[in-house]
Amino acid sequence: MTTVLIADDQSLQRLGFRMLLESQDDLTVVGEAADGAEAIRLTAGLRPEVVLMDVRMPGLDGIEATRRIVASGGRTRVLILTTFDLDEYAYSGLRAGASGFLVKDAQPEELLSGIRAVASGDAVVAPGLTRRLLDAYVHHLPAAATPNADSGTADPRLSALTERETGILRVMGQGWTNTEIAERLHLAESTVKTHVGRILAKTGSRDRVQAVILAYETKLVG
Secondary structure, eight states: OEEEEEEOSOHHHHHHHHHHHTTSTTEEEEEEESSHHHHHHHHHHHOOSEEEEESOOSSSOHHHHHHHHHHTTOSOEEEEEEOGGGHHHHTHHHHHTOSEEEETTOOHHHHHHHHHHHHTTOOOBOHHHHHHHHHHHHHTOOGGGSOOTTSOOOOGGGTTOOHHHHHHHHHHHTTOOHHHHHHHHTOOHHHHHHHHHHHHHHHTOSSHHHHHHHHHHTTSOO
């Protein structure tokens, strides 16, 4: 049973999410928060596997709440909900440590599969949102975080990767799924999963989203 905390300042939105989640045999809602501060407090006490986090809430917003939840070092993963007109806020969630992003008008099955994926340690981002968020993120990178690709100096965070792992990280940054990587590189999907696991371990990435951020920061993906 996957435990979920819903953080959204709109009570009707929380009710809708609760009804959807509790219609599933493998998901249960352990609490609801109306703002970021309450989400942090309830996460510490209830230790849900996933927090379904709205971006804009009164007081402490979802981005800062995500940052603090991730920084606490617990097992909880955060799935951020956003709308296209909030992209300027949502890109910050990449650095805050969110394990996934979905748009609020996602289909129910997309939301359910996203929660399950995040709970299992994967990181799923709505395909149409991935490029928009990452593009916004890259445009907000400080100059120090964008090394000159022509300098010839390899980023130390990539130094431990093999040539194959570097190639897989590159296509992860381009949005390829494990299945697509396996098909296009003629590898078994189990082999791809092993490579992805090693990439996360060697680069110190918490999950797939953080590995994709690394690919952008190091200019592995332009």
